[in-house]
Amino acid sequence: MARDSRKGRRGFGRRKVCRFCVDKNLKVDFHDANMLKYFLTERGKIIPRRISGNCAKHQRQVTLAIKRARQIALLPYTSSTI
Amino acid sequence: MLFREYETIYIMRPDLAEEEEAAVAERMSGILDKTQARLLKQAVWGKRKLAYEIKKYSKGVYVSLKYLSAADTVQELERNLKILDPVIRFQTFKIADGVDVDKRLAEQAAEDAREEAERAERERALAQQQAEAEARARAEAEAVAAAPQVAATGQEPTTAAAAGTDQAGSAAAGDDSSSEQKEEK
Numbered sequence A: 001m002a003r004d005s006r007k008g009r010r011g012f013g014r015r016k017v018c019r020f021c022v023d024k025n026l027k028v029d030f031h032d033a034n035m036l037k038y039f040l041t042e043r044g045k046i047i048p049r050r051i052s053g054n055c056a057k058h059q060r061q062v063t064l065a066i067k068r069a070r071q072i073a074l075l076p077y078t079s080s081t082i
Numbered sequence B: 001m002l003f004r005e006y007e008t009i010y011i012m013r014p015d016l017a018e019e020e021e022a023a024v025a026e027r028m029s030g031i032l033d034k035t036q037a038r039l040l041k042q043a044v045w046g047k048r049k050l051a052y053e054i055k056k057y058s059k060g061v062y063v064s065l066k067y068l069s070a071a072d073t074v075q076e077l078e079r080n081l082k083i084l085d086p087v088i089r090f091q092t093f094k095i096a097d098g099v100d101v102d103k104r105l106a107e108q109a110a111e112d113a114r115e116e117a118e119r120a121e122r123e124r125a126l127a128q129q130q131a132e133a134e135a136r137a138r139a140e141a142e143a144v145a146a147a148p149q150v151a152a153t154g155q156e157p158t159t160a161a162a163a164g165t166d167q168a169g170s171a172a173a174g175d176d177s178s179s180e181q182k183e184e185k
Helices: A033-037 A056-071 B018-034 B071-083 B101-152 B156-184
Strands: B004-012 B038-054 B057-069 B087-096
Touching: A033 A056, A056 B087, B004 B018, B004 B038, B004 B071, B018 B038, B018 B057, B018 B071, B038 B101, B057 B071, B057 B087, B057 B101, B071 B087
Parallel strands: none
Antiparallel strands: B004 B057, B004 B087, B038 B057
16 A cells, blocks of 8 residues: 555554545645544644645645634634643 | 636624624625626525634634635725624635636536535435435334244344344335335335
8 A cells, every 4th residue: 555655664554645645536625624623633733744644735735724724713723621 | 807716704793683694795795896806606604613712702604705806806805894893704815816717607607506416416315314214213113013022932042133134134125115115206
């Protein structure tokens, strides 16, 4: 599955593959708060690429989408109630 | 004139009367008309929970305006949104630059038609699901009614297994009958 993306981290479990590269139909959209929540921690921070497994291009799109969604209160800047 | 595609989303207070909401919408569309913008789509998302409080409100009415226009429309629109009291938050996003107006309008029309078709499809599927759930409930009720007779014969493990298969069989039968009913319709 992750044949060439495993380079440099042999034997450290499965390298995650960018969801948006795997599924070409999936679009990063700032309206879709539920999808974007997947890329936030419980506190509302954006999950880094090395954890989420996104490629650079899509991580940029996700970041922009999350910031847009925050401006219109679809996603939290922070959740202080945890 | 160079046109861009914008999306302006504004959030109104949750405690507004319908007329007030309509008044805001009317004012917005008036500005779009006046500045020769082309409205692609106006969507009212309705009352939603906000991810954080804005002006002490935890809910808000979302309205999204998608339009093609030059940059001065956005300025005018945002100036008005700032003045309007019912609006607690607004944000304009640039979606695309240098848009071919006629082509984009045609695309939007096609998209609207597709969404409408999808909505109809969803409703149909929902109705079907409900029918199937009803059929399953009916089958289960029949199985429950039949169960005491089976239990009375003793030998718990085997009867339990038998009852399980019975139920599955009757459920399948129920599904069949429901699809037959649909065909009759």
